[in-house]
Amino acid sequence: MEFFIDRDPFLKVLARIQSVVERRNTMPILGNALLEVANGQLTVSATDLEVSLRTVTRVESVVEGAMTVGARVLFDVVKELPAKAIRLRGEGERLLLTCDRARFDLATLPAAQFPRIPDADGEFRLAIPREQLIGMLERTQFAMSTDETRYVLNGIFMQLTAATEVDQPGRIRMVATDTHRMAMVEQSLEHAVPENREVILPKKGIHEIRKLLEEDDSPPEMILGETYAQLIKPDLTLVTKVVQGRFPDWRRVVPTGNTVRLTTTREAFHQVVKRISTLSHEKSLGVRLSIEETRMRIVTVSPEQEEAEEEMAVTFDGPNPLTIGFNARYLREILTVMSGETAQFALKDDESPVLVYDPERGDALFVLMPMRV
Structure with missing residues (x-):
C-alpha cells in the first residue's frame, strides 16, 4: 500500500x-x-x-x-x-x-x-432534514440515562408512524428518560414513512450522529434495521447497534390531573437558576421554588450552608403559597432546550411529577420529578 x-x-x-x-x-x-x-x-x-x-x-x-x-x-x-x-x-x-x-x-x-463493519439490515430508509434531526436530538439527548444497568434507557427511543391517509407524511417521535426526567418530541416528516418502526438508538451512537450532523450541511439519510442503524452522508457511513429490549411506555410517565399552572419567562427563569446554581458544583444541588400570587422566590442552600435567592414575576393560578423543589441541573437543561419565550409548568402538588412545555409550541413536552430541598 x-x-x-x-x-x-x-x-x-x-x-x-x-x-x-x-x-x-x-x-x-x-x-x-x-x-x-x-x-x-x-x-x-x-x-x-x-x-x-x-x-x-x-x-x-x-x-x-x-x-x-x-x-x-x-x-x-x-x-x-x-x-x-x-x-x-x-x-x-x-x-x-x-x-x-x-x-x-x-x-x-x-x-x-480488523472486525467486519456490518450494514443495517432491511430496507427501511428515512430521509429527514438535517436541521429537524439535530433539533429533535438536542431536545431529548440530555434526558438519556447514564445507569448502565438500565440499558434500554441508555439511548433515545425513536418511533416512526406511517400516515393513515394516502399522500400524507408520516410522523417521528423521540423519547428519552432517566426516570428523574423525561423528554418527548414529536413532529411530522416531509416524506412518507413506509411502515411503522420502533428502535432504540444507543447513547454513544447518538453522540456520534449529532457530531457528524453538525459538521456541515450535507443531507443525511438513515437506514433502520432490526440489529443495526446507519447514518449516511456523501463521504461517510456511521453504523451503530440498536439497543435490544422494550422501551417503557412513556405515556404512563406523563402526569394527568395537574391543574395548577405556573407560567414564567423562560430565559429569565433560566438565568435565575443558572445564577444561583453557581453556589455549588454539586450535580444534585436543589432549588426551592416558593410561589405566591404573582411572585416566585427561587432559593438554594449549598452543603456548606451558603444560601442564595432571587425573586421574579410569574403568572400562577394555584393555591397560595406553593413550595416545590427541583434538581437545579435538570431544571436548567429543560429550560435550555426549550426555545419559546415562555415556559409553562403544570403541577399537582409538591411531590407529584411536573409537566413542562411551551404553551405556544405543541411538539414537545418534558416531565420533571420534584425533590425535597
Whole structure:
C-alpha cells in the first residue's frame, strides 16, 4: 500500500474517528484504524464493535492495499505536520509516513484482523432534514440515562408512524428518560414513512450522529434495521447497534390531573437558576421554588450552608403559597432546550411529577420529578 494525500483532508478524516476508537479494550485491533486504498480513494474505518465509522477521501494512489495502524498515534502525528503532502507506504509490518523532512515509522496490525463493519439490515430508509434531526436530538439527548444497568434507557427511543391517509407524511417521535426526567418530541416528516418502526438508538451512537450532523450541511439519510442503524452522508457511513429490549411506555410517565399552572419567562427563569446554581458544583444541588400570587422566590442552600435567592414575576393560578423543589441541573437543561419565550409548568402538588412545555409550541413536552430541598 502506498499513497499521497494532503495533510488537511487527512487530518479531518482522522479526527472524525477518534471518538469511535475504543480507548480501553482487550482487543488491540480496536485501537487501530483500518486504511484501505483502492480506485484513487482512501477509506478509513474505526469500530468499538458497537459504533463503527467509515469515511472516504480522494488520494493519489500508487499501490492499492490495506493495513491498520494506531488511530490515536496517527492522528497525533498528522496533527503536528506542516500543511503539505504526506506520503504513506506500507513496508512489511510497518507503515512509513513522510512529510517534508519528517519521517515516522509506525507499527501496524494485519487488515485481516480488523472486525467486519456490518450494514443495517432491511430496507427501511428515512430521509429527514438535517436541521429537524439535530433539533429533535438536542431536545431529548440530555434526558438519556447514564445507569448502565438500565440499558434500554441508555439511548433515545425513536418511533416512526406511517400516515393513515394516502399522500400524507408520516410522523417521528423521540423519547428519552432517566426516570428523574423525561423528554418527548414529536413532529411530522416531509416524506412518507413506509411502515411503522420502533428502535432504540444507543447513547454513544447518538453522540456520534449529532457530531457528524453538525459538521456541515450535507443531507443525511438513515437506514433502520432490526440489529443495526446507519447514518449516511456523501463521504461517510456511521453504523451503530440498536439497543435490544422494550422501551417503557412513556405515556404512563406523563402526569394527568395537574391543574395548577405556573407560567414564567423562560430565559429569565433560566438565568435565575443558572445564577444561583453557581453556589455549588454539586450535580444534585436543589432549588426551592416558593410561589405566591404573582411572585416566585427561587432559593438554594449549598452543603456548606451558603444560601442564595432571587425573586421574579410569574403568572400562577394555584393555591397560595406553593413550595416545590427541583434538581437545579435538570431544571436548567429543560429550560435550555426549550426555545419559546415562555415556559409553562403544570403541577399537582409538591411531590407529584411536573409537566413542562411551551404553551405556544405543541411538539414537545418534558416531565420533571420534584425533590425535597
